[in-house]
Structure formats: C-alpha cells, structure tokens
Amino acid sequence: MANMCLYMAPGSCSTAANIILEEVEEVFEVAVINIPAGENRKPEYLAINPRGTIPSLRLRDGSVLTDLVTIAEWLGRNCRRGRYWPADPALQDRARAIMRHVTESVHGQGFARIFVPEAYSCDLEEAAQAMAEGRRIASLALNEAAAMLDAEGYALGAFSVADPILFYVEFWADMTDVPLPPRLLTHYRLMLGRDAVYRVLREEGYDPGRLGNLGNRAAERA
Numbered sequence: 001m002a003n004m005c006l007y008m009a010p011g012s013c014s015t016a017a018n019i020i021l022e023e024v025e026e027v028f029e030v031a032v033i034n035i036p037a038g039e040n041r042k043p044e045y046l047a048i049n050p051r052g053t054i055p056s057l058r059l060r061d062g063s064v065l066t067d068l069v070t071i072a073e074w075l076g077r078n079c080r081r082g083r084y085w086p087a088d089p090a091l092q093d094r095a096r097a098i099m100r101h102v103t104e105s106v107h108g109q110g111f112a113r114i115f116v117p118e119a120y121s122c123d124l125e126e127a128a129q130a131m132a133e134g135r136r137i138a139s140l141a142l143n144e145a146a147a148m149l150d151a152e153g154y155a156l157g158a159f160s161v162a163d164p165i166l167f168y169v170e171f172w173a174d175m176t177d178v179p180l181p182p183r184l185l186t187h188y189r190l191m192l193g194r195d196a197v198y199r200v201l202r203e204e205g206y207d208p209g210r211l212g213n214l215g216n217r218a219a220e221r222a
Contacts, residue, residue, distance in 0.1 A: 002027050002058075002060055002062070003027050003028055003060065004021070004026055004027075004028040004029070004057060004058060004059055004060055005028060005029040005030070005031055005032045005057070005058040006018060006029070006030050006031070006055055006056075006057055007019060007033050007045070007048065007049070007054055007055060007056040007057070007058070007152065008030060008031070008033065008054055008055045009032065009033050009034070009035050009054050010032065010034070010203075010204035010205055011101070011175075011204055011205070011206070012055075012168075012169050013054070013055065013068055013107060013115075013199075014054045014055035014068075015164075015168050015171065015200060016068060016072065016164040016165050016167065016168040017055040017057060017068060017071050017072070017164075018030075018055075018200045018203075018204070019105065019164040019167065019196055019197055019200045020071075020072055020075050020076070020084075020161050020164050021075065022196035022199060022200055023084060023159075023161075023164070023194075023196045024075055024076075024077075024078055024079035024080045024084060024196075025080065026075070033045060033054055035086055036079060040052045040053070040054060048064055049064065049066045049068060053066065055068060055071060055082075057074075057075075057101055059074075064083075064151070068099075068103055068165070069096065069099045069100060069103055069165070072099060072161040072162070072164070072165055073085065073095075073096070073099075076160065076161035077163060082085065084159060084160050084161050085160065085161060086158075086160060086198055091156050093158060093222040094156065095155070095161070095162040096216070097148065098145065098148050098149070098155055098162045098165070099161075099162055099165045100165065101141065101144065101145055101148065101166070102145060102165050102166060102168075102169055105137075105141040105144070106138055106141040106142055106145060107172075109134075109137045109138075109144075110134050110135070110137040110138025110139075110140075110141050110142075111134060111138055111169065111172050111176075112134065113130045113131055113133055113134025113137065114131055114134040114176055116133060116137065117131040117134065117184075118198055120169055135176075135178055138157075138169075138173070138178050139178055139179055140181060142173065142178070142179075142181060142184055143181050145166065145169075145184065146181040146182075146183040147182050149166075149183055149184075149187065151183075151185060152186075153190070154187070154190065155187070159164045159194075163187070163191060164189065164191070164197075166184070166187060166191075167187075167188065167191045167197065170185075170187065170188035170191070171211070172182055173188075173189070174188070174211055174212065174213075182222045188212060189212045192211055192212045
C-alpha cells in the first residue's frame with residue numbers, strides 16, 4: 001500500500017497539515033505545488049483536487065482529502081489511536097468550531113485580503129484598502145479565536161490537531177506584524193517549542209529561532 005502524500009506549498013495553510021502528519025508520526029511523501037507558477041491550476045493537480053486548493057492529502061487507499069479541517073480531523077481520529085482528537089463530543093465540537101473559525105474567518109476573510117489584495121480590486125488604491133481591511137478583520141478574528149481557547153496551555157487543554165491549525169495563522173501574524181492577543185501569543189510560543197513544528201519550519205525554509213518575538217516588536221514600535 002502506498003504512503004500518504006501531502007500536496008502543499010511552504011509557508012501556506014498546508015504547514016498545519018505538515019505539522020499534524022509529523023506529530024502523528026506518519027510516513028508520508030510531499031509534493032510541492034508552486035502556486036505562483038500556477039501549478040495548482042494545471043490538469044495534473046486538478047485531477048487530484050478539482051478546486052485547485054491546497055493542501056490535499058492522498059490517503060494510502062488512494063482517496064484524497066481536499067479540505068484542511070477535514071484532513072486535520074481525519075488524521076486526529078485515525079492516527080496514533082486517536083490520541084490527538086478529543087474523545088469528549090463537546091470538545092470535538094469546540095475543536096471543529098476553532099478550526100472552522102481559523103480557516104473561514106481569520107484566513108478566508110482576513111489574511112486572504114492581506115496576501116492577495118489584487119483579488120479584490122485591480123485598482124491600486126482599492127487593493128491597498130482591501131489589505132488594510134484584511135488586517136482589521138484578521139485582528140478582530142484572532143481576538144475571537146483567543147476567546148475560544150482554554151485559559152492556559154493548548155487550545156483544548158491537551159495538544160490536539162486544532163493546535164497546528166491555530167499555529168499557521170499565528171505564524172502568518174508573526175510574518176506580517178498583525179498583533180496577536182496575549183492568549184494566542186502564548187499559544188504560538190508554546191507551539192514553537194514542539195519538535196515537529198521546529199522540523200517542519202526548517203524543512204519549509206524558515207528559521208524557528210527568529211520567530212515568536214511579536215510582543216517584543218510591538219513594544220519597540222510603541
């Protein structure tokens with residue numbers, strides 16, 4: 001039976017899936033999709049994921065998952081005897097709510113405008129306004145995400161697949177100087193201390209030692 005294969009782009013939301021696969025200690029292959037070059041729109045990739053989005057995860061039986069939250073829950077349920085998926089139905093619902101909020105609001109409404117403002121207008125001034133609006137939305141949605149977490153530690157208390165989902169937008173906030181609320185900054189630094197996160201960041205071309213200083217930079221600008 002073939003290994004799993006993660007179709008991903010370094011530094012994107014697929015970083016979360018990459019981290020989860022490392023955390024559950026799965027043997028998997030990686031196929032890098034060059035989005036700026038349009039590889040996600042080529043027939044070869046569209047045959048795998050007709051939406052042309054990343055990440056996609058080809059399972060050992062050949063079936064493919066094409067939604068980040070679905071990938072996270074599947075891996076949490078089916079790998080390492082479900083160690084990273086909560087047994088309590090109430091916690092399962094909260095995990096899904098956190099992950100959907102991250103992907104649909106923080107990412108889909110906020111960071112999408114920051115990273116691709118030209119998708120919202122061809123006019124340079126309007127594109128700049130879209131980027132500014134994205135920063136406002138991302139900041140608000142990050143504060144809402146913080147309120148969904150346990151008071152301390154990981155998102156649900158113990159580490160779960162919800163944590164790498166939170167991590168990728170915290171990482172983006174670090175990269176773009178979007179302020180993180182204190183609860184998420186604590187969570188971000190906690191995640192940076194995990195071996196799997198360190199390995200994935202290094203593999204994707206980042207220096208983990210230079211990350212996690214958002215609070216210090218904010219203080220310098222004040």
